[in-house]
Amino acid sequence: MRCMEENLKIDSRITRFVLPLGSTINMDGNALYEAVAVIFIAQLNNVTLTMTEVITVSFIATIASLGLNSVPAGLVSIFVILSTVGLPVKDIPLVITADWLLDRIRTSINVLGDAFVASTVSHYLELKLKEKDFNKNEEINEKDFNDLLQKQLNNSLNNSRHHSQDNTQLINWQEQAIIDRLCSDITLNKVIHI
Incomplete structure (x- = not known):
């Protein structure tokens, strides 16, 4: 998972869902191994498999790899496939002798x-994930911004009251800032024209 997330930059939500599910269900290396082992045993006994038998072996190996993935070397599934096709099971030890090497290849394929x-x-x-993240962040940021603005507005209304120039009414800091800005613009223009 770490290799997929850090080196290949794949989203952790995807790797943390797909990889554990795949390690349980996706046993294509085991299916290939079991099918090739059965075909090897058939050729070792000079039995020619028909196309339907090869398809049957492939189908059963695929189904068996889903259900029997925790069995070491796939011995049970190879035994089941050999029995289904009608091949002798006496040659299974020949396959087991090379299993220590083939297991590494199977695992790599899986x-x-x-x-x-x-x-x-x-x-x-x-x-879609980036769009969802953007919308989620936008909603959070907009909500946080509105909350912060409301909090600042409430604080400013309570703490910083200004009197109008003729001292007849109270005005808040935003109104005062607008008035100050307008006054500075007006006086600046007068100075420039003189």
Whole structure:
């Protein structure tokens, strides 16, 4: 997750949803391994698989990789697939001997698939997330600004009252600032024209 967020600059909301879900469901490396292992055992026994059997092996390997992802080396799923296609299960130990090396490749494929899905989701949702963040920040900033302005206005009305020039009425600081500005503009113009 840290690599996706820091190096690839993918939004943490996406990585923290997609990657854990993908590590549970997206086991494409396991599915490939199980299908290739079954086809290897078939070729080892000189059995030619038909196209329907290859499709069946691929389909069952995909389904088995979803449900049996916590089983080491996918032994149960390979056993199920071999039994479904009618191949002997006596050659499973041959596959197990190379599993220590193939497990690293399977894991890399699984992680790469999860990262690809996270980056694809990020690509399609990036604009919507930025728009949502902008609207959320705009609402917060507008609300904070209005609250701050109201608070300043209340404080200024209570604490800083000014008298009008003829001392007949009280005016607030905003009205006084406008009057001061107008007076300074008028006197400045008179000075420039002289």
